[in-house]
Amino acid sequence: MKIATWNVNSLRARADRVEAWLDRSDVDVLAIQETKCKDNNFPWDLFENSGYEVAHFGLSQWNGVAIASRVGLDDVERTFPGQPTFGKDTDPVQEARAIGATCGGVRIWSLYVPNGRALGDPHMPYKLHWLDVLKEHAVEWLQADPHAQIALTGDWNIAPQDEDVWDIDLFQREGYTHVSPPERAAFHAFENSGFTDVVRPHTPGPGVYTYWDYKQLSFPKKMGMRIDFALASPALAARVTGASIDREERKGKGASDHAPVIVELA
């Protein structure tokens, strides 16, 4: 079985590439982030034509997450329990950033972790709280069933290690997000709770990334970030036989700024 996660940065703008990628990648499950649409303009046919069931959670042109599967798609959950809201003053909104489904015996979560925007911005405590609540649930899921096969996949908007950005000195000097100690602590809290990054051992750095900005020739200049991850529960991690980052998909006209991340299971 092969599962993948990919921030497509608009599913409609990327429809042809996503369909072609599904056809050649041979994945059984694809967790998608940033569909950037509501159900009424979601490209349902794309997945049906490729032989996948799909569940989508999209509330506006922002965010949006989905799971496509050809090994079953059961018990779909939109948002995790108690998922924090964000809103200016009086109108907090629960954003479309998490969808879960059971596919071929694996509980898959497609996660689009909030962007903190800047250290000191209100979005940063929102991001950290969002991750903390998710982590508390992840701990409960494991306590309820230590043998559960759970995959927390998606765009985490965190670079956990110095080698996960092209120039750590620049990031720290300028006080950029993604590398700050609180963000990294939020990520490591999942690892301390028993969830393992199952991709890094098969794709060691430095210089291995999943995201490259569209601007300033970032991709050809190898100015990227590793911010998309698949974290696996112990029972799932034990099944992992390989993993890869499909940086070929970042090439050419009409590419997403993120590359797909693939995990192979025995």
Place this chain on the structure above:
DNA sequence: ATGCCCGAGCGACTCGGA
């Protein structure tokens, strides 16, 4: 060549991304 930002909604500009 992988090549100097892109997508969505609105309405011809603004916001969000990281």
